[in-house]
Amino acid sequence: MRRMLTVGVGLSTSLVLAGCATNAPQDTFQPKGPNAQMIDDLQKPVFAVAGIIGVIVTVAVLYAIYKFRDRGQPIPEQTHGKPALEITLTIIPALILTVVGVFTFRTVFDLAKTSDxxxxxxxxxxxxxxxxxxxxxxxxxxxxxxxxxxxxxxxxxxxxxxxxxxxxxxxxxxxxxxxxxxxxxxxxxxxxxxxxxxxxxxxxxxxxxxxxxxxxxxxxxxxxxxxxxxxxxxxxxxxxxxxxxxxxxxxxxxxxxxxxxxxxxxxxxxxxxxxxxxxxxxxxxxxxxxxxxxxxxxxxxxxxxxxxxxxxxxxxxxxxxxxxxxxxxxxxxxxxxxxxxxxxxxxxxxxxxxxxxxxxxxxxxxxxxxxxxxxxxxxxxxxxxxxxxxxxxxx
Amino acid sequence: MAIIERPPSTEVATPATPSSSLGALKRPVSTTGWKSWVFTVDHKKLGIMYSATALFFFIVGGLEAVLIRLQLAAPNGKVLNADLYNQMFTMHATTMVFLFVMPMAAGLANYFIPLQIGARDVAFPRINAFGFWAFLFGGIFINLSWFMGGAADGGWFMYAPNSGPVFSPSHGIDFWTLGLQITGIASLTGAVNLITTVLNMRAPGMKLMRMPIFTWMQLVVQFLLLFAVPVITVALFLLSFQRNFGATFFDVASGADPLLWQHLFWIFGHPEVYILILPSFGVISEVLPVFSRKPLFGYPFVVFSGAAIGFVGWGVWAHHMFASGLGPVSVAVFSVATMAIAVPTGVKVVNWTMTLWGGKLEFTVAMKFAIGLIVLFTIGGLSGVTHSVAPSDTQQTDTYYIVAHFHYVLFGGAIFGLFSGFYYWWPKVFGKLLNEKLGTWNFWLMVIGMNMTFGPMHILGLQGQPRRMYVWTEQRAGEGFFNLGFWNTFASIGSLILTVGVLLFLINIVITARNGKIAPLDPWNARSLEWMTSNPPKEHNFDSIPTVSHLDEFFHRKYQEDANGQMVQVKTAEQVLKELEDNADAHIHMPSPSYWPIIIALGLPVIAFGMIYSIPISIVGGVIVLFGVYGWAIEPSTAPDDDFDPPTTTKDVVHVG
Amino acid sequence: MFSTGSKYFFGITLFGALSFAVYMLLIDESAIGATALLGAVAATALLTTLVLSTRDGEAGEAGVAATEDTPTSSMWPLITAAGFVILLAGTITTTAVFLLGVVVLLASLFEWTVLGWSERASSDKAYNASLRKRLLHPIEFPVISAVGLGVIIVAFSRITLAISKDAGAIAFIVIGLAVLGAGVLFSLRPNLKRGIVIGISTVGALGIVSAGIAGAGAGVRDELAEARSEGHYTHQDCGAEKSKYFDKLPLEVVSSTASVIATVEIVNGKLTARAQGIPGDQESITIPRSNPSSVMFVNKDQEEHRLVANLGTKVISGDVKEDVVLCTQMIADGAEQVLILNIPKPSMAGKPYTLTVPGLAGQSIEVIVP
Missing domain, CATH: 2.60.40.420 (Cupredoxins -  blue copper proteins)
Structure with missing residues (x-):
């Protein structure tokens, strides 16, 4: 199962890369003016961050599947979690989103400007x-x-x-x-x-x-x-x-x-x-x-x-x-x-x-x-x- | 049903007839045959009927999806014409959202909430039955439009003024509006019922924070329904009056603002998204701990993040309207609110992963679907975060990127969760295990098919292919082999693989029903109360109501720590069950079946037909409803003891009336 | 389950429904005959329901429960008689009283019938009473509460129409708080004496009803009376109008708060226009052809003004033409109103379209329709 998943992820990544090379007339990643450029400057890093987080989660899940599969080990400790870890893992995404939010705010108002x-x-x-x-x-x-x-x-x-x-x-x-x-x-x-x-x-x-x-x-x-x-x-x-x-x-x-x-x-x-x-x-x-x-x-x-x-x-x-x-x-x-x-x-x-x-x-x-x-x-x-x-x- | 003096020692019960019940109709008494299903108020039978109906609509919605993909497989497709295509995508969404995922979740809730909280039925059994019939008749009513001049063609979001009588002259939208009102009644009654059940009928010792997580998520969903359905009801009434009685709520020349509809629709529509996904979160939060052999990591965090989603979900509706021209202040605020809701959702993903961590994982099909959900939903969730960034969303909204996003969330999320639930709970409901080998094929074909279908849609959308177009042209498809045309064809092939995957599930059902393996009492070594009874459960669920002292009560009755702090099995499931049987309650009073729920529900589509074609028909429907309400009102919910013939004086007699 | 009696009434209902359908389709859709037939259908349907519900006249049960006990005392004969009196009084006064008599008569006969039936049901009086309640409460409670609520609502509406707008708001708050207070009291003191609860509720209801009667006697407030007599809720001609109560309705259209294509202002006797998205004051505004476009008129002048749109001419018949003119109401300093323009012909069709304000000679805003 692990191998199939890895192959799947690899295959889809290469397909995505291949898919971006078509020069379609309505491509949303090819800005030709300052307004679209502003959007592009904002969305590229966001897509990158999202992609990285996606890879981290997927790898973590795949690793857990591999590492903790039933190999006859005893029944694990019945622990209900570690609040410190939980809170850390809540704060990190919140911080990332705060940064994204600030830039989003700025771009929204820049794109709504009428005075010029x-x-x-x-x-x-x-x-x-x-x-x-x-x-x-x-x-x-x-x-x-x-x-x-x-x-x-x-x-x-x-x-x-x-x-x-x-x-x-x-x-x-x-x-x-x-x-x-x-x-x-x-x-x-x-x-x-x-x-x-x-x-x-x-x-x-x-x-x-x-x-x-x-x-x-x-x-x-x-x-x-x-x-x-x-x-x-x-x-x-x-x-x-x-x-x-x-x-x-x-x-x-x-x-x-x-x-x-x-x-x-x-x-x-x-x-x-x-x-x-x-x-x-x-x-x-x-x-x-x-x-x-x-x-x-x-x-x-x-x-x-x-x-x-x-x-x-x-x-x-x-x-x-x-x-x-x-x-x-x-x-x-x-x-x-x-x-x-x-x-x-x-x-x-x-x-x-x-x-x-x-x-x-x-x-x-x-x-x-x-x-x-x-x-x-x-x-x-x-x-x-x-x-x-x-x-x-x-x- | 009726009175159980002692838990039956044999399978054969002696039926008795109520003698003098006051009412137009004597109480239905059949315990077998179709009547025992049609007039039942048993939450388990209703749960099965909900799910079976939902599965039927899943097939209908799936066929619509396949037709859509066939049309889009090649440029300038000729499978459907523009009109039919518009009806097809409208009804595909409507069917999947309102007639499959919602009722399927309602079916699971109906069946398992009472079992999970140690109750014998829901709080209002007849209302429960009425809810099911209203859903069924509403669903049929909406789909009748196919045969009566064409289905609704305005998209499931039904934006005004395109949904007005001038722009959609067929009766499709009328059927859609009124049908959704009827299913809305079903959702509302269900919500009231389940909230009351969960809050009032938990077994002794089951505090809220000892409640199984599935019940918790369903409780949040029922509250969301309770507040969201009235909003769409208002919107649908406005639309009905605009279409049928010449009102001008969305008529610009009369000074209206069409954005009113969008606000109303999305104030309902966004919580609706969580209504669709939270039950599946609940399901896999049950499945992952069972097959990891350890409790859900951070149970309170999962509960509170679910509740937080329930709250914040009300403050993000306008992110569906970033291109609608709301003005920068609203856009910025809703953009940030939408980012905020990603946090509790992320918490859930982290907790599921941490539940796997350090476990003893057993990869049953249910577990595979649950793990599939974690990965696929994460992809959908992250693409969701990308369009919480409003300026970026103005590029992506209404393109296939959005289609990709919500299919990862709803197919990879909601539907994978439901399938996980099917494989997990099938032995509980039917006493037979679904075939695991076929199930594994089912899983992998669905994973591959779903990624092939919806994965390329990310590319299509980012390369500028808008949604809801009945054709695409080579001219806008770009150059090279891997152009948009390639990806469209690729997605269409994927949809066929997906279809085969789902078909395998149906085949699995048939095979299992014919000669499936009889399930042992506790096939998965499960943790929660619903497994602390026979497969399938007895009519009264539990011989004696268990007293709860732990989260995961069943597990803690089976396993205890030994002197070294190691969990060891101290009792088998059979022994736990035997204890309950030995302490069986002497006098169990179950609600009695009734004719009235289905009669009232039957009146509703008649009223709706009248709204479209001729008001006198509505009056007939109204009379039916009034008749039913009156009959219902004078019929006690449970037949009194002396209503039986012979009266219940001897023990060891089961009265089923 | 279907007794002879129910079959009979069911037959009548069906027959009535059929004749109603035939009457509607073949004879006349709107006449009083259809209404009468529909009424008959509804009545017999109700009887069918009742007979079915009580399973009256079912073979197995007939005669079983007969009793020789003396009947209990009943108020229904008295009310039935009163109904007759009201009905007769109605024949010499107004139709409303006559109809009231009919309703009272029907209701009391219905109650009387069920009472009589229930007293024969068994020899146990308590059981008979509970039987009657089980049958009638599902009808009585909704009807009585609907009627009661209706009376309260009508009474309250009379009060608010009679007093001034501000006093109306205060009354609404005060009465609302009183109801809330009573509710809180009842729920906090569940053991409160029944008499006290009934007393408070009765005093409250009687207070509102009597105030409502007083309000109805006093008539609506001056502002409304005058507005009605001057026809302010209909659109006026664009001539001079000097009433102090102008029509505020167009002010409240949703589009006026949503999005306007241009704003026209009078500041110190000078007419200016600002178009959405275009910086600075404009002498002309461009609006699309055949498109409902909202123009906001804001008066910042000492005097009352109205905005008039001169939208060319339209052909009445042959060579007879008529000017197309649209205007807002007279509005006072600081007020604003929306004018929705929908111009089907481009500017080149004839003389230019303009926006003017009567009394401001020589000033106008040109409306260009390309």
């Missing part, structure tokens, strides 16, 4: 995607509110404060490389500090169970150099340019106005009479909002970051770019050559089939007929063709 905020972004969770809106902040060139979804874009080396809330159920915002989780709770505003050291793209995932498609509610944070960020802001503030007459895209615009503009806002889009087209998602969606598609092709993902807008090779190109060239590559957006045609078309053809959502009319009686997610639209293949051409113009 340099930039504000409002983050709103909804089944099953995230909306980001940037309030007017002239120092960053944000002269009008910017609204986007799927990818959060931040400048590097800037202390960004996310003000998080939710429209329906509780979600949780988590980009492991930048900071720990913070729940987005409806009716409350929760603050979450993030800051990235280097340009790059950081993966995350909603971590509070939020219903049917919880597994598909992902997010990505994109950090750009300050110059690139300014370019991104300028791109987001670019006014709407309708597609040229007599193109496929122009026909696509008409399809969009008929089918999509009920829920999806494209800023600056106007009717023939010159009035603005304002989406009214509150009339058909429980949470009252749908992603704003104004500059869709400047993002790399859609449908709550579940699918990529870039095809596999272009995506790899962006994700693997070094920090020098990353900004330029990201700012290219999605060109026709790079577009992930199959997922986008599949989505337009039948969204609920690609992502579980509550859009089955039989299940909508409790919501008064409103959807949670994007319903099946019954678009024809030619409509889809036109729409894709149009969406490609939303740079």
């Amino acid at each position: 905020t340099e930039m504000i972004i409002n983050v709103t969770g909804q089944q099953w995607w995230w909306e980001y809106d940037y309030p007017v902040q002239n120092e960053y060139g944000i002269t009008q509110p910017i609204i986007t979804s799927g990818q959060l874009v931040i400048p590097v080396g800037t202390k960004v404060m996310l003000r998080q809330t939710s429209r329906d159920v509780i979600h949780s915002y988590w980009i492991p490389a930048l900071n720990g989780k913070r729940d987005a709770v409806p009716g409350r505003v929760h603050l979450n500090r993030i800051e990235a050291d280097e340009p790059g793209i950081y993966a995350g995932q909603c971590t509070e169970f939020c219903g049917l498609s919880h597994a598909n509610m992902r997010m990505e944070a994109v950090a750009l150099s300050k110059a690139d960020f300014a370019k991104w802001v300028a791109g987001q503030l670019k006014p709407y340019t309708p597609p040229a007459e007599n193109t496929l895209a122009k026909e696509g615009e008409a399809v969009f106005v008929n089918q999509c503009a009920r829920c999806h806002q494209v800023n600056g889009m106007k009717r023939a009479d010159g009035t603005a087209i304002i989406a009214a998602p509150d009339e058909s969606v429980v949470s009252g909002a749908a992603p704003n598609l104004s500059h869709l092709m400047s993002r790399n993902t859609f449908a709550g970051a579940m699918f990529d807008l870039l095809n596999t090779s272009c995506r790899k190109d962006v994700w693997d770019a070094d920090s020098e060239s990353f900004g330029a590559k990201y700012l290219q957006g999605v060109s026709e050559d790079c577009l992930n045609q199959s997922d986008l078309r599949g989505w337009l053809r039948n969204a609920p089939e690609m992502k579980p959502m509550y859009v089955n009319p039989e299940l909508l009686s409790s919501t008064g007929g409103k959807y949670r997610g994007m319903p099946y639209l019954g678009l024809t293949e030619s409509d889809i063709e036109k729409l894709v051409a149009y969406l490609l113009t939303l740079k």
